Amino acid sequence: MRRAESTPLNMVTAVLVTCAVAATSLTLTYEVTRDRILAQERAAEERALRTVLPAGDEFELVPDVLEDAREAAGDTTVDAVYRVRGADGALIGWGVRSAPRGYAGPIQLVVGLDRGGKVSGVSIIAMRETPGLGTKIATEEGWIDQFAGWDGSDITAAAREFDAIAGATKSSVAVREGVVAAGRVYADVLAAETGEVDES
């Protein structure tokens, strides 16, 4: 069989047909996987929130404070703020999802803050740090617990005492920046919100 000639008609037809078939199959794949992908992302986030605020039962996105939160955080990206309620519906704290810049791209993490603004824990959702070095921020026993207890309303003071992992200074400092950003968000935005929630 001879190959189709490169006439304008043949060329246009070949490209159009290929694109049409490709688009159809991609749409199908997207439809099939979409719900699962969303569920996975949501589950990863909830797992992280549960680690940092174990008493939490209900995690609710608060989109309307996001803009203020971003402003308060300064250079560090803040992706989401969650209002965390316990099983009885009472407010027990806040979750701030930030993405400080690590050694190899953003480190996605969730910082939990209790009602009084004390950091209750930090959990890393995703990162691309160097395996065996930068990844120690997640695997080094007890390292990430050092942030627990930092006072969100005076985060700069708390951040002065800080242990970086040898060889992974940049990754360590990035996590600290993420926590500092969450502290700033608490001080500037969430502290006031906490009062409002209580009143309502």
Place this chain on the structure above:
Amino acid sequence: MREWVAVYKRGLALDNPLTVLMIGLCAVLAVSTKVEGAFFMGLAVIFVLGMSSVIVSSIRHLVPEKVRIPVFIVIIASFVTIVDLTMKAFLPDVYDFLGVWIPLIVVNCMILGRAEAFSYHKPVRLAIADGLGMGTGFTIVIVGLAFIRELFGSGEIVFLGARLLSLPAGYPAPGILVLFPGAFIVFGFIVALTGWYNRRTAGRTVETSAHCTIEEGGR
């Protein structure tokens, strides 16, 4: 059948895409820090390469030469996107690790190179053999590289959350292995090993009419 096997086997050693043809290396150096990531990267490449070889080969008479590259790219990009979405849905942790390297399979010259050099000119039967062989050769090398780098560079191998293998505690893992220089050094040794193996088996290889390298295929 003998020809099929011969084409398949070329991708493993004699025409190994990574260690002999040296195409598509950047992804290999980047994701071979963990066996887990390397393994699924290999599977993704086998799938994309196998499927695109079949499709390109089966429509090779219908695609005019002047538009063949755009057509190849659309086909490859579709399969890559399918892999991308599937992995995101079912293996989110692996997906996070591989990150941008999955979408970048589209521009991996290995896949386009095989479509251009082989599948566009050969019957479907052999195109499958070539796609699978090249994909398997890629996977063997990338997993081997990752095995050495992860085991000796971080002291243990963790696969899907399970610790498969670990060196005694206190092993002073040389961090250079998981950094880029380590990738180049270890890869150099693997290239040397392939060269040695190919030279040793040189007399025993079955020459096939299907042999077609990039230099011959490209114009």
Place this chain on the structure above:
Amino acid sequence: MLWVVVALLPATAWAVWNMGSIAAWLLAACIGSTVGTEWLWNRIARRPQTIYDGSALVTGLLLALALPPRTPLWMAVAGGIVAIALAKMLFGGLGWNLFNPALVGRAFISISWIGVLSAVQPHPGGWFNALDVPGNGDLDAITGATRLAIAAADRAADGAYGVDLTEYYAPLLFRNLEGCLGEVSAALLVAGGVLLIVKGIIDWRIPAGYIGTVALLSWAFGSDPVFNVLAGGLMLGAFYMATDYVTSPMTPLGRLLFGCGCGLFNAVGRFYGPMPESTTFAILFMNGLVPLIDRWLKPRTYGWGRGDA
């Protein structure tokens, strides 16, 4: 090669005298591993034995001088093996290596076990001496930080620590115990370097370009040029490592350019890089550019056209 050893001998002996037995062990480990690796390589590859040309000895000596005395010995041995096997023999032996083997060995150690070389604990005294480093006031917090790290911390804090760099001149020149073996006395290294220049073994253009550029840039960046030239093993790098004939350019102009390049990257690394000790990588980087420099500045054969290099 022997002259290089002779030139290094006073500085080495002075380092061992002051730092004590651990420095001697480090020297033994480095030299033993480089010479041993070369011997073994030649045996296994059935090549003529090359250890008697003395280059493996020099590599081992330079590697030891580029390491702090507290470096664990197994680490030094690993560095020596990498220096010879990876950086020299795999490339085809002496004359074929692209990078200075001793520096590759040091780079290997510093990347592999991050923190070991830069956060060196103060050495434990020695056969004869207790530690007598001038007090650094507030900087006691960073015990064991090298002088460069102290200077960098001070600079980052806008001089808040009040470090007077001129106080470091005399120790750096004659007796500095914080840092590598090759940082003990800059004066003795310079003396050896001058001997090599007088003997015509090394080209003055490389150290001159190197040290001159670092001094100039330090001044331009608002730091103390004298301190920057004396600190961080720069003398060792400028006189003994950058001048390695195999890994430096062939033409006089090329050598000057090479020296200036080393100085440029060294100074920039010091003031803007993550690690203040940037001598190793500055020279290694320029080693990589040597073939290019040689290509640009290739002497034109009389009667032949330009630009067909």
